[in-house]
Amino acid sequence: MKNQYEIISHTTIHSFKIFLVNLLYREPHVHGDIEICYILEGSVIMCSAGQKLCFKKNDFVIFNSCQPHEIYGDENNPALILALQVSPSFCKDYFPKIQDLDFSFCLCNSCLSPQDANIFQGTLLELSRLYFSKSQGFEFRCISLLNLLFYYIITAVPYNQAEPEEKNRILIRNQRIQRISQYIQEHYTEKLLLTQMAEAEGLTVSYLSHFFKEHFHLSFQEYLSSIRCEKARQLLLLTEHGLLDICLESGFSDIKYMNKAFFKKYGCTPRQYRKDILKAPLPVQQKTILSTQNFFSDTTSLVLLEQYFLNAEKILKEYSLGKVL
Template identity: 25%
Template sequence: MMHSGDVILVNPNEIHSTQSPDHNHILVIQFPMDFLQKVTSGKYYELFEFDLNTVKSRNSTDDLLVILNRLVALANQYTIIDNLTATANIYALLALLCRNYISQLPIEKRHNNADLTLLGNITGYIQLHFRERLTLPMVAAQFGYSVSYFSKFFAKRMNLTFSEYLQQLRLNTANELLLHSDDTLTNIAYNSGFSSYRNFYNAFLENYQVSPTKYRQQYQHDKILHVEP
């Protein structure tokens, strides 16, 4: 759950989702992997990654917010000077992350380009087919691996199991449909890839600590309160 002023940093191939109880503007910055590899001389995600969960000094957090606020102010500016200023702030942001938020990867967790390519292909395939009946053996066979090897590889690289990843994709889709469609809960369950409404209900309740019906009602209530007169 995110609130005003919060910052989250997501490394490659980490499943993630965000929610906010407030209506707000969100700045999203995505760095292509080849760009990060270039500016860090190939060290990022091979020897280290970034970690914003580590407790840092208040000064480093304030500096991070200062740069991000500058980028927000420049988001809709298109002059050459504005573009150069934004680029300078992007590099300043990366320098700050490298200075204060590096997390050294142990040898067994270091990634190589072949693993990243394979993982990208696997997650891409799952994202295309998660609304269908999809099982671990089916995906393992699709990529020519045994179930045992594939299961261990996926869990090690993603830090969660295949089943957890698949369920989160389905929950994220159901979340969007609940908030932005008038479809019935049963249809939402099936259109999100769940095999039954009961499975959807239990998974949603466990993840959000509220039923799908109450979740939708609360969103509609908050939306009405935020409508300007």
């Protein structure tokens, strides 16, 4: 929970990272990379840019750098998501304007023809297979596939391009979003006031309040409360701590405030939530405990995605792309 602000480290290839994750819920968060989420199994509701959109199996969505978003899965069925996070500077030498593009928050499949959508999905899966297996020379082919993916994105997905005079303003905005998000994630267990953050940013409280609402699409208190509620929910599931200890560890000032916030978010009190989970069948308990995020290792990802990789190979061969790529 302390590291929900994602400072993404690209350890294998510096420009991007791929991971497979099983989740039921992901609290509001921000990261500096462009992110592509491909729904392999299940369904999710993704909240961003003031919208709530439902994504199902085989759908994919793109999040811009520094675009706050929140993900809800089906409460009884975790979603399996393949995520690609790419530094906006990966193509700066030959396509520098990528950093000035603001992609629409939409169902990206609908922007592509059925054939191109199949090629996109097959290419993303082949890129993932290479990334997880790390065979000799995989880096070269990965970069070629990454460029192909962004060819389809640039030519099909709607976007706005910043005018030259806007670039500096957008850079300042994104840096501020990152600082604010990081500060909240590092200090949510403490007494945290908007006045503190406004002072640190050299802004008035009124301006920062409006800035927060405009870009996070939640008030400061709603955003902070959501993070604290998720921490409390994890502690209820994974520990035997009493409510007072959970209250303090989650950053709530008192149990009454925690109960009110928890009820608003989950529809029940913390005590009732723990009681209901303990009464639930074991499979439900297991799914719920994994609900924040369950990341798979490269080796496990290869096993879980084997059937998807076979389908991707068929798709690429069907369109005569297997050897070309």
